Amino acid sequence: MNGISLEVTNTVQDSGSPVKIREEVQIISDEKTRFIYRTRSKRVEARGMASYLRKVGFSTELHWNAEEHRFEIALHNNVQVERPWYALAPLFVLIAKGISKDKFEQASTELLDYISKNL
Numbered sequence: 017m018n019g020i021s022l023e024v025t026n027t028v029q030d031s032g033s034p035v036k037i038r039e040e041v042q043i044i045s046d047e048k049t050r051f052i053y054r055t056r057s058k059r060v061e062a063r064g065m066a067s068y069l070r071k072v073g074f075s076t077e078l079h080w081n082a083e084e085h086r087f088e089i090a091l092h093n094n095v096q097v098e099r100p101w102y103a104l105a106p107l108f109v110l111i112a113k114g115i116s117k118d119k120f121e122q123a124s125t126e127l128l129d130y131i132s133k134n135l
Contacts, residue, residue: 017044017045017046017050017052018044018045018046018047019042019043019044019045019052020042020043020044021040021041021042022040022041022042022043023038023039023040023041023058024038024039024041025037025038025039026039032064032065032066033062033063033064033066034062035060035061035062035066035069036060036061036062037057037059037060037061037072038057038058038059038060039055039056039057039058039072040055040056040058041053041054041055042054042055048080049079049080049082050077050078050079050080051076051077051078051079052075052076052077052078053075053076054073054074054075054076055072055073055074055075056071056073057071057072057073060072065111065115068097068098068099068100068112069095069096069097070096070097070098071094071095071096072094072095072096073092073093073094073095074091074092074093074094074123075090075091075092075093076089076090076091076127077089077090078131087135089128089131091120091124091127093116093120093123095112095116097112097116099112
């Protein structure tokens with residue numbers, strides 16, 4: 017498969033303060049049945065709750081299943097956070113997982129909507 021690697025900076029902002037992510041992006045395809053889009057952060061800059069983010073990664077793999085005449089898609093998210101010394105571990109983990117899950121579901125919904133309209 018052929019591919020390309022890029023280093024990009026994305027700034028994401030929804031209801032909170034902006035999160036600036038410097039990341040490596042890989043776009044890989046055989047130009048027939050498979051497409052892979054992966055990101056892996058190199059640096060994360062943020063304030064507030066997002067300031068505990070240390071690494072962010074996302075992977076989308078799209079595969080055409082010719083036998084069943086359908087597309088299959090796999091989405092993966094990896095988030096690493098650093099707990100501040102004063103935060104209670106069980107509570108911090110619960111909140112961090114909840115926020116991460118919400119953001120992943122929101123991004124996944126938007127991505128799936130975009131893909132389904134453009135296939």
